[in-house]
Amino acid sequence: MSAPTLATFRPQDHEYAFHFDGQREPYAELVAGALAMVYTEDCFGGAVLSVDDLPSQVCEWPFLNPVTGPFHIRGADIGDTLAVHIVAITPARDHGFSSTFPHFGLLTSTAATASLQPPLEERVWRYTIDEAAGVVRFHARSSDLGVDLPLEPMIGTIGVAPAGGETHSTLTAGEWGGNLDTRLIRAGTTVFLPVNVPGAMLALGDGHARQGDGEICGVAVEVPMVVTLLVEVIKGATIGRIRLETDATIVTLASGRPLEDPVRASQHDLVLWVADLTGLDLLDAYQLVSQGGGAVVGNVVDPAYTMAAVMPKRHLPAAAYYGGVHQRLRSTATQ
């Protein structure tokens, strides 16, 4: 097997997308087996350059959370499943920004969870990124405290054209993916997405140098990224929800409100998947997931919250999920 070819994609400023939209012209095409290096802008569209740039002043809705794409995937037809293997996520800058944002985040009232209280102060933090040391450095604004946190790059937003002719902002999430903001989409992860329109129309962005579970202030350590990925189309395999696979786990995602609902929907899909992989009936699979599974909080701040249900592969009989596509992509990636 020969080494994969490599294509690079960096949009012009006007080429970023702000929706998952099956009507939009493709930005480029991806083919199975070819490595793609995709530049993603940060969620502020690059407009925050210092702690003095308040997002509510330098950004303008709906021009938030730009994604790179949509990529037309050659050979992807309605009813297929798209596998996207994340080979690498590399910060394109030596610093990132986070912030509070008026009436956005977990520990504030919002337009949806409305109150008569004034918003919290809007404040920006600049983080130093030391890629060699694997460190993201927090600098307090109210004191001299600095804290080194592990660099754990992830993709906050990834998705395809929604089904049913809908067009969704990149700020929300659903069965098409979107603003999932889960730490589980990182290098080494394969993301399975439904193909709802010809070509799937994949787009991604919103790289985070790191975030805590829940992304509670609403904004992670936001940074432009270079994302290396490999795609493959699984013909004739239809999925209802986003699924992930890593070397160690299988994962199902769901988004919605209240938070127990995406817990229900993600665990439900994991039970179905485990039953499928093991031949257990639904009640036995429910039991095995109950004792052996995990529930990981993605975000609790976006219009639809995201939860992940996780099963370690070591708790399952050996199986090649989706025909071993993860292992195949992983192996291609590491050539």
Added chain:
Amino acid sequence: MSAPTLATFRPQDHEYAFHFDGQREPYAELVAGALAMVYTEDCFGGAVLSVDDLPSQVCEWPFLNPVTGPFHIRGADIGDTLAVHIVAITPARDHGFSSTFPHFGLLTSTAATASLQPPLEERVWRYTIDEAAGVVRFHARSSDLGVDLPLEPMIGTIGVAPAGGETHSTLTAGEWGGNLDTRLIRAGTTVFLPVNVPGAMLALGDGHARQGDGEICGVAVEVPMVVTLLVEVIKGATIGRIRLETDATIVTLASGRPLEDPVRASQHDLVLWVADLTGLDLLDAYQLVSQGGGAVVGNVVDPAYTMAAVMPKRHLPAAAYYGGVHQRLRSTATQ
């Protein structure tokens, strides 16, 4: 420093409690510095002996989820904080049981989340526990599949007398603790509880050989336990929510519905705690928790769901929380 004395407590059948209740006579007294070995019954009160014993038939509400206690803690006064260090949790039996239960659990309608659908099948699973191997073995009912899961003993229910003269079933949870069902209460954890009545009136039970996040079918691998613990009273320190400390983390707990609410309340308390420990203002502490913290799902099945907010100590300046009580108890325990 001399080795701690050791007292053992195993209630008679009629001595178990089913409430957290400040009016109940103490079962026994505990004193700071003395190791206590406490026998806890399983959540079925020992009534499930085989996979043929359906809980809805062999158990009778409200005689579910028995706890051992209440223990009067010498010297604990209203407004103090009680520190309970879990030294060890050892299964008292070589097998445990789990089950579904009619209209209880995450993936079913319930009395609260009512539907017109009939209940799922009630089914019992018997797990083999191999303590030496550190394994809990799942045996499927619908096939011959067996799966070894890690033995990870934990205490599902621990609490004190509620404030304000309330008496709560051991099936629910609140600021007094109760049926928290979080994997984070295990050997090595120190649990901080409010003292709402003289003597605090500590009680505990509901040992789990293991559970997945969320305890989604409603029932973990239930087993009687011998719990070894050490207590200490922190005079004059008042806490609003249950907090935990391990060698590596500080943790805050909250219970409620919908699930985003205990996420909010636990993260809020963690922000307050981090601000207190670091001298950061609230917004800086919010930011640090947002990027460095965790959110761990306890249960999503009990009357009040429980969430934990977690901060690794390595992300905080060195500090002795609550006067170093955790390290002191840890050190006493390991003598």
Added chain:
Amino acid sequence: MSAPTLATFRPQDHEYAFHFDGQREPYAELVAGALAMVYTEDCFGGAVLSVDDLPSQVCEWPFLNPVTGPFHIRGADIGDTLAVHIVAITPARDHGFSSTFPHFGLLTSTAATASLQPPLEERVWRYTIDEAAGVVRFHARSSDLGVDLPLEPMIGTIGVAPAGGETHSTLTAGEWGGNLDTRLIRAGTTVFLPVNVPGAMLALGDGHARQGDGEICGVAVEVPMVVTLLVEVIKGATIGRIRLETDATIVTLASGRPLEDPVRASQHDLVLWVADLTGLDLLDAYQLVSQGGGAVVGNVVDPAYTMAAVMPKRHLPAAAYYGGVHQRLRSTATQ
């Protein structure tokens, strides 16, 4: 039939209860067929005397929301249903008070729905009550505006001893009743409550001169009341949830969070009741309730929100619910 006898009950200051509690000594006894006039204190325990008395300063938790009782109902045994007919609710004062309260209410963050925002201003409003005119007069604090609102006296809190040995604060609600805060409990309503302990142990209080749906600021127009009531025990009739009957409607109540859950539980109980009354199967009853029923918001501010499901009797075949107890009590009351 002779006119009912009349007994009056006005507790001493120290005799009010702050819990629904099966262990508490009865305050008095009620017998079927005898009119009782019960004085209830306001939710502030009478401590707010002017707009300068801020509740957070003049009241002390848990001494909030006093109820009069518990009344031991002669002949009420476990498994029976208690019918309480509200004959009249009369303000005992010519003015009432409302207020905001720090971190309590719908349009503010709370301890449960926590945020880092400071509380709203605490402010007290004094309402003039003109019983003859049937008017409650709002006086703005920020301007001279005055608004006449209809006087619509109701009982905010009514309940019995909880099942299962629990003791609940009068601030919350559940299957035992409690702080329901629904406008539907007013003169002319019969309230059906479960009998969980011998004598039922009825208690009531928290009279409102009026409130809007949801009681959104957390506090209605609070006023001491004289409540005239008649009780009857329905032997051997067991109910799972609080039900109401008026001349025109049957109503089921449920309390919980999130708000869709008490909607589900109350509508579910109404479907069961309608099926029972009409002989329809569950799906037909579901359909009839879907097109002919109502959903009325009680409160969305207490620890458990309360919803009512309502079916007009004109949409049902003629029936004597619970053996015609409502009509019988109504007739007795109007003699």
Added chain:
Amino acid sequence: MSAPTLATFRPQDHEYAFHFDGQREPYAELVAGALAMVYTEDCFGGAVLSVDDLPSQVCEWPFLNPVTGPFHIRGADIGDTLAVHIVAITPARDHGFSSTFPHFGLLTSTAATASLQPPLEERVWRYTIDEAAGVVRFHARSSDLGVDLPLEPMIGTIGVAPAGGETHSTLTAGEWGGNLDTRLIRAGTTVFLPVNVPGAMLALGDGHARQGDGEICGVAVEVPMVVTLLVEVIKGATIGRIRLETDATIVTLASGRPLEDPVRASQHDLVLWVADLTGLDLLDAYQLVSQGGGAVVGNVVDPAYTMAAVMPKRHLPAAAYYGGVHQRLRSTATQ
């Protein structure tokens, strides 16, 4: 003033829309002051013709809930408000249909509130409509019972092109309107909608002969309608949420999950509106709404639940809301 002109609009089968979409070509144009009679198809697209036509078999997602439109409103520019006065809603057929639908509705698990339980039976009901008598007749399927319910025609779905370039299914709701399913949008109501794109792009459908609060089985008495309406553009008036006005009330709407959130958001908007109309400060307006306002359940079954906050005009000083547009349209309509 001369009588308004009258235009009629009945789409061809292929002309119905299934999205609120600013990119779609207008179906027709409306001008202020001209009466429009708009034919709307039922939510099944006319495919249910008898109780044997199960919706899950005769309908195909996403071709559900067709709307008539979009209508380009002459002179409507971004930032204006569109006023749509509902003059009349007349059933276009002498019968309607309701049904259950698999895993849809309040009293069943759904894809969002997932469970492992099988769906309820799918069943269709045919209702007889007697317009002269003002009656919708329920015919039970499990018995001979028939019940006359009041004919109360309403529009379930009405909205404009969403802001921010989004395209939403007609099955959901948001700030653009959509599948609101509230009984308050009926003859005599003026609906105020934001203008997010040039021409506003109004569309409507989903007529109900009647529904109960919450539309709990998920489907009302669905019937094609002839809707007579009048529009007017309020230049330069920007609204954040849908508002309604009737002769007797002002109303604010909000949609979302969990249900307490649209309660919060609708009551919040009502407080802002009352403050604006009365000159009260926010806290006084909050108080007045708390005691004088209503909360009406729209639906608790669609992807976003809808709640209405209602203030009777008699509780407010005399005012001409939005320059008296409701009265003006009302007066035009009744010429």
